Amino acid sequence: MRFQKIRQDPQSSARCGIITTDHGTIQTPIFMPVGTVGSVKGVYHRDLKEDVKAEIILGNTYHLYLRPGLDILRAAGGLHKFIGWDRPILTDSGGFQVFSLSPIRKLTPEGCTFASHIDGSRHTFTPENNVDTQRIIGADIVMALDECCPGDATFAYAEKSLKLTQNWLERFIRHFDETEPLYGYSQTLFPIIQGCVYPELRKQAVEHALRFDREGYAIGGLAVGEPTEEMYRMLELVCPLLPDDRPRYLMGVGTPANLLEGIARGVDMFDCVMPTRNGRNGMLFTWNGIMNMRNKKWESDFSPLDESGSSFVDRYYTKAYLRHLFVSGEMFAAMIASEHNLSFYLDLVRAAREHIMAGDFSSWKEVTVKRIMTRL
């Protein structure tokens, strides 16, 4: 993997760049649709590429490890071949899922033991076997195994949690560097900066991670219960400490406003379930604001979904029709909403890139944030 920074915004920390992987290039800032189990829910790969214009998607180690399992993934020749996606893929390690999904979990210095949310069976992730697992999945970018500390954790808990994450990171990197990719293309690994909302812990986390000199760094443990302003403060603290010539990935974030504010603070990569999950539940993000498509007000609004959107679905389907599909519980509703929202998120980061290149990102961001977060 290679990152080439192309342009720095003079008024903010926003920047443009290009990530090059063996599965193609990614223009940053970028939003990465989440495809947990090897599927961006409800969207054809064809539409993801040609309509949404996704440049990279996510998979999840926790889910893929449980189903279909490593034997199938290895036999398929890795996740790219298994799902028929030839552009870059990033996999999360599953640390967050162990924290958010498993009914039973136990963290030890060795690793984390958890119960499957599918059948209750017990499993253990260690940094070492997690590397092996992500080698088998074969993503272009793999994430270190970490503990995602809750946003309201005490300093003492956050400090202890960070120690564990740092210990796991050392072992993860050691094993990663001792092993080889399995399918003939290269993989890179991003450490994850934790530290909750405590500046000294975040600083410590950055210093520790930088010792390993990796090709990119992730910022985790944000948008997990802390106020949004705290998240922005942490980004303002962490990003300047990270090397200018490496991409920064803010994990799990966020709203359209979060993306623009993150970009302004120096973030290059984002992922979030919001456009797809909230889309499935009827929430549409547009340049003019946010619509709840289930609302009665759209019942007989026969105007296009989004006049200023670039997706095929934006002009082809009407608001009244989409509301009808949601109220009727049709899966088609979720498909249309997902495609629209992902298209909007990708449009949003593309517009951000264009304004960074044009040199007017900051002023554009100020007016745009207000507009896109309006409730329609």
Next chain:
RNA sequence: GUAUCCUUAGUUCAGUUGGUAGAGCACCAGAUUGUGGUUCUGGGUGUCAUGGGUUCGAGCCCCAUAGGAUACC
């Protein structure tokens, strides 16, 4: 035709010795940030079939009418 039972929110139903009604679903709104097509939160939207009567007061008791169910001629 006769007998018995039923009729309460959009719907399926609950409603105590008579004190002017409640639940599930639906509906209306809100939440959702490294995904379990979820889940959570808030909102009752009513001519108690209709018309009379008894009573201080009726969804409840009495009479009539309408509609429905079952059984027997």
